[in-house]
Every structure is written in structure tokens, then in C-alpha cells.
């Protein structure tokens with residue numbers, strides 16, 4: 001559905017994107033993460049046609065954006081719905097009139113607009129609130145109006161730029177749930193730009209980590225978390241908090257991350273390797289990511305047994321890091 005091949009963008013002395021390759025399957029949710037200045041906005045600009053890449057190809061829904069003329073790019077922009085952190089609704093228009101706006105611009109007949117707006121209000125869970133003005137709506141409700149407006153012209157692609165960054169936790173969950181529904185029920189391909197790993201963990205099927213304009217990691221979430229060498233996996237599943245009392249004098253605490261699938265007792269193997277050496281679990285978390293169960297265990301190993309424990313875990317295929325009390329992880 002979305003393909004980037006060797007995309008580069010240079011602004012004077014700045015390389016904003018460098019040889020970016022990316023593939024997003026139709027009807028899936030893809031997250032784009034990366035530190036400030038990594039090139040996320042430039043990449044979104046390349047998808048919408050607002051930024052012309054210096055090199056490479058960008059194809060969205062069978063349209064080669066990078067080669068399209070101005071008219072074709074304008075047409076494409078109508079095929080991409082946009083949702084932003086700050087919704088930018090027209091304050092003097094009701095929710096319904098805000099949602100209707102893109103359809104009016106397109107010149108759709110009034111009856112059709114009314115039906116579509118009602119349908120969209122239902123999709124985003126705002127039945128009966130069409131007559132409310134933005135000032136009468138909560139932040140989450142405004143974002144729902146923003147999503148409905150973005151979907152009005154039935155775009156096959158929805159780009160969401162930090163859609164939940166201004167929202168509290170509960171509202172964030174509700175909006176993410178809505179985006180998942182939009183993706184599953186309407187078959188819309190969703191690309192989310194975010195700095196929140198919890199957003200990726202919650203709803204993304206695949207993810208790309210950009211760093212200094214380059215793709216540092218990309219793939220399906222369950223493949224990323226199964227990769228023992230992935231830094232992205234470690235930030236997707238944060239380390240468990242270890243109670244102070246569990247730092248025993250002279251003991252080494254290893255941070256072990258693993259994925260297990262039904263019928264594969266990976267976690268049990270970690271436990272038995274450590275228990276055989278007199279070790280114990282200091283803390284742990286389990287998350288379900290895609291079809292994988294991801295565990296992160298802090299295992300506490302008695303003095304003089306650390307090398308044996310590390311070797312046993314290595315033999316079992318686990319990347320192991322040492323956790324210090326100050327929270328710093330030391331790679332071995």
C-alpha cells in the first residue's frame with residue numbers, strides 16, 4: 001500500500017532522509033518513531049507529496065507520489081486523511097459542519113453529505129453530538145471529530161501525527177481503540193507518528209525507528225520483539241521496576257528479555273537456568289505483543305555464579321544485560 005525505495009531528502013547541508021526503504025501493508029497500522037530531528041515529519045511530507053524527495057521513489061495506493069505533477073499530488077492528498085495532535089477545528093462550526101467541510105469542498109450533494117456525516121458520527125462514537133460546537137467538546141471528543149473529518153472522503157490512508165500526545169491516559173486508550181477499529185472495520189491503512197512507545201505497543205502491527213534520517217530498525221512488531229539484538233524491542237517493553245530490597249549485596253542482576261509462543265516454555269527455561277544456580281526473580285513483566293508473549297525478567301544471581309548464569313542464558317539464546325541499582329543497564 002505504501003512503499004518507499006531509497007528515499008533521500010537534502011535541505012542545504014542537512015540530510016533529513018537518507019536511503020529510506022519502507023513497506024506498509026494495506027489495512028495495517030504502522031508506527032514511525034524516532035528522536036526529534038530524525039526525519040519523521042519529512043517522511044510524512046514525502047507521503048503526502050508536500051515534500052519532494054531529492055532521490056528515490058514514494059508510492060502510495062498505486063500512485064507514484066514522487067513523480068506526480070502538482071495536480072496529481074493535490075488529488076492524492078484527498079486520498080490521505082490527516083489527524084494531528086492539535087485538531088484545529090473551526091470554532092464557529094458545529095461538529096457535524098466540521099466533518100462535512102471536506103465533502104463540501106469536493107462539491108458533494110447536500111443529502112449525501114448529511115448521510116455521510118451521520119454515519120461518521122456513529123463510527124467515531126459521537127452520535128447525537130453533531131450539533132455541539134468545539135468549545136462544548138472535550139479534548140478526546142474533538143479528536144474524534146478530527147478523525148471523522150479525516151475519514152469523510154473515504155481515504156484509503158490515514159496519517160496520524162502524534163494523535164494522542166495532548167490527551168490523558170484514558171482518552172488516549174479510547175482514541176487508539178478507535179483508530180484500531182477504523183483500520184479493521186474500514187480497511188484503512190494507518191500511519192502513526194509518535195514518540196510514545198506505549199502507542200506502538202498498543203495498536204501498531206509494524207514499526208519503523210528513524211535515526212538521523214536513516215531507518216535504524218523496521219518490521220512487524222512480533223519480529224522486532226523476538227530479535228534479541230533489537231534496541232527498539234527494549235524500549236517497546238520497558239524493564240520492570242526492581243524493589244530496592246531485591247538488590248542483594250554481592251548478587252548480580254541480569255536483565256533477560258524473551259518471547260514465547262504457546263507450547264514453547266521459554267520463560268520456564270530462563271527460570272530453571274537461574275534456579276539451578278541458586279538465583280531468583282527480582283522483578284518481571286509480561287506483555288502480549290501481536291501473537292508473541294514478551295517477558296522481561298530481572299534475575300538475581302548469587303555471588304560467584306554470575307559467569308555461569310550468563311553462559312547458561314547465552315547458550316539458551318538470550319541477550320543478557322546487567323542491571324545496576326541506579327537503573328543503568330550494562331551490555332555484556
Ligand SMILES: Nc1ncnc2c1ncn2[C@@H]1O[C@H](COP(=O)(O)OP(=O)(O)OP(=O)(O)O)[C@@H](O)[C@H]1O
Pocket residue numbers: 011014015016034035036037038039040041042043
Ligand atoms: N524546510 C526545512 N529546511 C531546512 N531543514 C529542514 C527543513 N525541514 C526539516 N529540516 C531538517 O531536517 C531534519 C529532520 O527534520 P524533521 O522535522 O523531519 O524531524 P522530526 O523527526 O519530525 O523532528 P520532530 O520530532 O522534532 O518534529 C532536521 O535536522 C531539521 O532541522
